Amino acid sequence: MKEAEIYEILSKYEIPHPKYRVFKLSQDLNFDIFPCVLKIHSNKISHKSDVGGVITDIKNNRSLNAAKKRIITSLKKHGIALDENDEFIVEEQLSGLEMFIGGINDKIFEKVLLFGKGGTLIEIEKDICYIDTYADDEEIIKSVNTTKISKIFPRFRGKEYDLNHLLEVIKKFQKMFENEEILEFDINPLLYTDRGLVAVDARIKKGSVRNKEFIPKKHSVFENKKVAIIGATDKKEKVGYAIAKNALKSKAKIYFVNPKLKKLFSKKVYTLDTLPQVDTAVIAIPSVYVIESVKKLAKKGCKNFIIISAGFKESGNTSAELELKELAKEHNINIIGPNCLGIYNDTLKLNLTFAKSRIYSGSIGLVSQSGAVLTALLDKASHYKTGFSHIISMGNMADFNFAHAVNELNRQKNCKTISIYAEGLQFGKEFLKAIRNLQKPVLLFKSGKSKEAKKAAFSHTGNIAGNYEMIISLSKSAGAVIKDSIESLIYAPQFQNVKEVIIVTNAGGPGAILTDLVSGKKHLATLDSSTLSALNHVLPSTWSHNNPIDIIGDATSKRYNDTLKIIHDKADLIYVIVTPQFMTDSEEIAKILIKYEKAVPIFLGKRSFIKACKILNKSRKLYFTSLEEASKIL
Amino acid sequence: MKEAEIYEILSKYEIPHPKYRVFKLSQDLNFDIFPCVLKIHSNKISHKSDVGGVITDIKNNRSLNAAKKRIITSLKKHGIALDENDEFIVEEQLSGLEMFIGGINDKIFEKVLLFGKGGTLIEIEKDICYIDTYADDEEIIKSVNTTKISKIFPRFRGKEYDLNHLLEVIKKFQKMFENEEILEFDINPLLYTDRGLVAVDARIKKGSVRNKEFIPKKHSVFENKKVAIIGATDKKEKVGYAIAKNALKSKAKIYFVNPKLKKLFSKKVYTLDTLPQVDTAVIAIPSVYVIESVKKLAKKGCKNFIIISAGFKESGNTSAELELKELAKEHNINIIGPNCLGIYNDTLKLNLTFAKSRIYSGSIGLVSQSGAVLTALLDKASHYKTGFSHIISMGNMADFNFAHAVNELNRQKNCKTISIYAEGLQFGKEFLKAIRNLQKPVLLFKSGKSKEAKKAAFSHTGNIAGNYEMIISLSKSAGAVIKDSIESLIYAPQFQNVKEVIIVTNAGGPGAILTDLVSGKKHLATLDSSTLSALNHVLPSTWSHNNPIDIIGDATSKRYNDTLKIIHDKADLIYVIVTPQFMTDSEEIAKILIKYEKAVPIFLGKRSFIKACKILNKSRKLYFTSLEEASKIL
Structure with missing residues (x-):
């Protein structure tokens, strides 16, 4: 597109651009703002500077x-002859601080803005953030503030820079990008001049993309009063056995389905035809029979399908998944999976997974794309006795996706925190919307940061991992808490809203290390007089007189207790470091720490603390043996 | 300093600067390069631009x-009258890519260069690295390559940029900074023009600083054939008891000293006067008696002093430490501490610490400034049966410092890796020199990254934590491996030289997460045909056909064994992930993994793997239960 056309689009959205005039080839030029820039204005030439088509710094x-x-001569030299359709454009030449704004059409998030530092070094500096076209003021500011260039606000080197002005301009670009048929655009620089932001060098690529249709869910996945296990079996090495066994312990009514079996766990076994109406079906049969079963059951009024069976997209069988997707749309049903581990519903104590670990009651709603990550986390959780309100193993996500899962768990009152392990995403805009609407914290761990990992993730799920930075940046701005280890998805969700932290320690060094780990994430409380x-x-008398509270190496359980009594209400979380010093009565200290709800013990050692850790574990008290690990709950 | 004076210094070191001419106030100006810049050349005015003292873009x-x-008029307006001593300077006006070079005089590292991206945004971009004035070519390049701006080499946006040319210029600045009496300087921009780098806007502050004298050590700290424990006691609650007890088990000859005691552990107890000549003395008596004891023993020929006693700098008593420093210099002795935990010498199985943990034989030389961090690490090490060749608890470092420790451990053949936990540093240049000279890996963890932690560290050791980024950047370029957790100081030193890594896993998700963690640090080996x-x-057939080698969820110990047999020689380290899947025979897998030296097992779970982990632990096989933790050995 030619400059003047682009400037017209910008004008429509009241986005400031340089003053300009367009002249026919034959016209004499005259302009009233200097210095100014002269450019050839023609669709013939894409890289004007390369053929001498731009002259700057013109003073009269x-x-x-x-x-x-000079331009005409230079173009001739490059073999470009001009005709009546060609024009010249004169623009005022502006100076200021170089910013950048652009827009892309992403496979996951559709239209997304990029903002950051502009100039010629943009590719190597990469001081850029992502902004969703639906982001509100707060979210935009949050994104902008992740860039280094945002540090110029409100004042830099004696000049004023107005963040609200930038916000208004970004909102105009959001509007323009959403309303116009624009495939991508970039403005580099978006110049912060004395009269505010001006879009100086603009490039727009017109076009449009058809986005996939997102279908919101009408029924809850966790309405599981009557559950059929399709593929229940007495063969212990099969998942159909494990699921049947896990399911039996629940308050829901469980039906087993297997045409080759009469009885299982002394219960009658049905065929698909004899099965009474159920609301939920877990399907663990060879993949070739899955579609047929879903069809039959959907016709009978079944609303929720959890497809355990593998052999779909991950094995190259994509058409079957498309069929599942269509079935879900047609019958208005929920299909979880295929190739998943199952779900857990704490209200009914209903474990529809084939995981071996015991699942404790609790408040975490855990959503995992990987079955193995889920089993590993459940295994760890059962050791620490961390509890769950809901678990959803997402599998290949033929139908039910992360946006659905977040919306679902938002409605569930006994779920207080949503924890997500994601490899790839679909329907990014709906995912962000779901996060924005949340009344509870959502923790997100996303794998596939490196090129190599993306490849590995793709080969095992068939899902594209997407642009890691974009997913993280957009989710964070929308309100997700980004976690950097899978374990931190299941630690202490009650500490998600922590603001002030106190550290109590019997040694200065570890106190300083933990201070490093905490600061930047949370605030260290100031101790009042x-x-x-x-x-x-x-x-x-030698105590630190400050937070971290160093209660000195000879501290016994009494001193820990005395200290905690005084400070327990002075912060939202109290890290209590215990190192194996000469006088340390670790078991007694453990007994003290159990009493204090906000205390998170860190027993920094191993051999000396085996008994102390057992005491904590018995009381379901979360504890750590590493400073770094402990800091991950923040 | 005036421009022309600075340009003269630069010329002396053949550092390119703009062509210029200086004119007396009365002279007519003429110049032969355009565009050019005119500046007032006078010591009267520090911020020339602010008073209209600079005009650019002059074309004839x-x-x-x-x-x-115009300049004269403008200066008059600002109340500045010129006289005969004032001059004008005309300089060629150059354009190019803006870099930055500067020099500072640091308390720890003395003269240090800073290099990075230049321009007006330098404070907010902070794309800067540190370069020691003694850094050689390789070290300089290593530092430069940590900056984003270095990505322009060898070519950016169609222009060539020569890294060797930059190297030569940096070396000239090293020389200039070392040879001249310069307190600090900065060149912003150091412009990369068509004719190469040119120092365009230079500021130099003259002056010099007297640096503290570093005294190299003549005797080894680990010559401990005859050891006296001053303050050995039968009172179990005292450290003098613990040290005496730990020391007894060694091959060295141990003497106990306590005027109030006749016998201890059925050995004769001496007084300072009756004590025969020893080479090493551990001092665990009240601080007021320490200096006197050191004097007496030094006169008797004792060479090594390990001062356990507290009550020195950390309690505000700095004068006593200065006295210890003087004694060390005068008598040519080693004084470790005060306020330390002691030392360990594996050759003699000599444990001169009061730590409770059993210390296993091994190849790590561990140096820790914090006693508590040391006890915590020893406690963890005794659980994992990680072994040490030497341990030095540094304490307040009145005399013996990190540079001495690194030099000492470099000479010790049974020490294969040096691991350092540091809070503050002294004699930075000597420390870097010691690292540069090493024939073995040195791992460094430094606390005091945040402002808050620096404060905490200072209050507990009395040592200044220093500029974290500078310490890390300089140590890394000199060859140290920077660790981000204290635990990683004692993991698997044998894997420090790993180049190629293979991941074997029974689940895709964890394989992808570990790939993220490994890539960027090490190379994932490519599997040949x-x-x-x-x-x-x-x-x-569904295996991943790639590294990570996903051997699929139903993998048993046999499949792990078959895989490892094939790939064991194809990489330097093989991470083996085991998740608790349906078929996973974890104890059998553990038994298999013990056989493979390069295999590092990651049992991703907890409850299911208790027995498997016990099997590994019994065989002193390093293992992990978290992907993140496992990646820290790299």
Whole structure:
């Protein structure tokens, strides 16, 4: 597109651009703002500078007309002959701080804006953030503030820079990008001049993409009063056996389906035809029979399908998954999987997975794309006795996807935190919308950061991992808490809203290390004078008189107790570091720590603390043996 | 300093600067390179631009003389009257890519260069690296390559940029900074023009700093044939008891010293006067008696002093430490501490610490500034049966410092890896020199990254934590491996030289996560066609056919064994992920993994793997239960 056309689009959205005039080839040039820039204005030439089609720094009208001659000569040299359709454009030449704004059409998130530092070094500096076209003011500011260039606001080197002005301009670009048929665009630089932001060098590529249709779910996945296990079996090495066994312990009514079997766990076994109406079906049969079963059951009024069976997209069989997707749409049903581990519904104590671990009651809603990551987390959780309200193993996501899962868990009252392990995403805009609407924290771990991992993830799920930075940046701005280890998805969800932290330690070094790990994430509480003087009464004079509260190496359980009594209400979370010093009575300390709800013990060692850790574990008290690990709950 | 003076210094070191001419106030101006810049050249004015003392973009001599008049008028307006001593300087105006080079005088590292991206946004972009004035070519390049701006080499946007040319210029600055009496300087921009790098806007502050004297050590700290424990006691609650007890088990000759005691552990107890000559003394008596004891023993020929006693700098008592420092210099002795935990010497099985943990034989030389971090690590190490060749608890470092420790451990043949936990540093240049000279890997963890942690560290050791980024950047370029958790200081030193990594897994998701963690640090080995076809024979057809080698969820110990047999020689390290799947015979897998030296098992779970982990632990096989933790050995 030619400059003037682009400027017209920008004008429509009141986006400032340089003043300009377009002249026919034959016209004499004249302009009233200097310095100015003269460019050939023609669709013939894509890289104007390369053929001498741009002259800058023109100081008066005489030079302007001289510049025109020079451009014509230069173009001729490059074999470009001009005709009546060709024009010249004169623009005011502006100076200021170089920013960048652009728009792309992403496979996952559709239209997304990029904002950051502009200029010629943009590719190597990469000081860029992502902004969803539906992001509101707060979300935009959150994104912008992740860039280094945002540090110029509100003042840099004696000049004022107005963040609200940038916000208004970004919102105009959101509107333009959503309303116009634009495939992609970039403005580099978006110049912060004395009169505010001006879109100086603009490139727009017209076009449109057809996006996939997102179908919201009408029924809850967790309405599981009557559950059929299709493929229940007495063969212990089969998943159909494990699911049947796990399911039996629940409050729901369970039906087993297997045409070759009469009885299982002393219950009657049905065929698909004799089966009474159910609301939920778990399907664990060879993949070739899956579609047929879903059809039959859907006709009978079954609403929820959990397809355990593998042999779909991950084995190259994509057409069957498309068929499942169509069935879900047609019958208005939920299809989870295929190739998944199952679901867990704590309200009914209903375990429809084939995981071996015991699942404790709790408040975490866990959503995992990988079955193996899920089993590993459940195994760890059962050791630490961390509990769950809901679990959804997503599998290949033929129908039911992350946006559905987040919306679903948002409605479930006993779910207090949503924890997501994701490899790839679909329907990014709906996912962001779901996160934005949440009344509870959502924790996200996303794999596939490196090129190599993307390849590995693709080969095992058939899903495209997507642009890691974009997914993380957009999800974070929308409100997700980004986690950097899978374990931190199941730690202490009650600490997600922590603001102030106190560290109590019997050693300075580990206190300083933990301070490094906490600061930047959360605020270290300042101890007020009454707290200080109360501590002075119970601590030796050499204590740190500050947070971290170093209660000195000879601290016994009594000193820990005295300290915690004083400070327990002064912060939202209290890390209590115990190192194996000479006088450390770790078992007694463990017994003390159980009493304090906000205390998170860190027993920094191993051999000396085996008994102490057992005491904590018995009381379902979360604890750590590494500073770094402990910091991950924040 | 005035421009011309600075340009003269630069010229002396053949550092390119713009062509210029200086004119007396009364002289007519003329110059032969355009565009050019005119500046007032006077010591009266520090911020020339602010008072209209600089005019750029001058295109001919007529404009040049007009510019002079405009400057004089503008200065008058700002109340600056010129006289005969004032001059004008005309410089060629250059354009190019803006880089930055500067020099500072740091408390720890003395003269250090900073290099990076230049321009007006330098403070917010912070694309800067540190370069020691003694760094050689390789080290300089290593530092430079940590900056984003280095990505322009060898070619960016169609232009050539020569890294060797930059190297030569940096070396000239090293020379200039070392030879001249310069306190600090900065060149912004150091412009990469068509004719190469040119120092365009230079500021130099003259002056010099007197640096502290570093005294190299003549005797080894680990000559410990005859050891006296000053303050050995039968009171179990005292450290003098613990040290005496730990020391007894060694091959060294141990003498106990305590004027109030006759016998201890059925050995004779001496006084300082009756004590025979020893080479090493461990001092665990009240701080007021320490200096006197050191003097007495030094006169008797004792060479190594390990001062356990606290009550020095950490309690505000700095003068006593200065005295210890002087004693060390005067008598040519080693003084470790005060306020330390002691040392361990594996050759003599000599444990001169009061740590409770059993210390296993091994090849790690561990140096820790914090006693508590050391006890925590020893406690973990004793659980994992990780072994040490030497341990030095540094304490307050009145005399013996990190540079001494690194030099010492470099000479010790049974020490294969040096692991350092540091809070603050002294004698930075000597520390870097020691690292540069090493023939073995040195691992470094440094606390005090955040402002808050620096404060905490200072309050507990009295040592200044220093500029974290500078310490890390310089140590890394000099050859140290920077670790981000204290635990990773004692993991698997044998894997420090790993180049190629293979991942074997029974689940795709965890394989992808570990791939993220490994890539960027090490290279994932490519499987050659013969390996691929060998694997095809033993693995199910759905295996990943790539590294990570996904051997599929139903993998049993046999499949792990078959795979490892084929690939064990194809990489330096093989991560073996085991997730708790339906068929996973984890104890059998553990028994298999013990056989493979390069295999590092990751049992991703907890409850299901308790027995498997016990099997590994019994065989002193390093293993992990978290992907993230496992990646830290790299």
